[in-house]
Amino acid sequence: MHSKNNPIVWFEIYVQDMERAKSFYEAVLAIKLCEMPAPTAEMTMEMWSFPMDREAGMNTYGAGGMLVKMEGKSSGVGGTLVYFGCEDCAVEAARAVAHGGILIKEKTSIGEHGFIALVQDTEGNMIGFHSMVCKPSE
16 A cells, blocks of 8 residues: 555664764754654663654654664664755855864755755764755845
8 A cells, every 4th residue: 555654653763972972963953853762661761852743643744763882883884864944055065174073075955856965973973964945045
């Protein structure tokens, strides 16, 4: 059965230094992360969730996710890239650099699909920012 809803329901960004990572994402995205308890008592992990509308359900536009510090899970550039939606991806990319991230690709047009910028976070993870419109000054 084909669903018209977003099939992505969750993501995790693995980190080595939770305070550093939490500070980076809160500053860059201008949000507050929410501490989450480990799913079971046997699981030793620290988790901080990105804001999401639990009332809207998991399969609506967008996906929930969190920063996770867990034994055996390392951070770094890998095969998955998470994009964060924003009004102007150049703004978040600049904030990322100002808070210890590394600019990988400055704001770039992807045609009718808008714009993207890529950065490496303080934990070595590659992340992306996506925006739809170009600001009038550009």
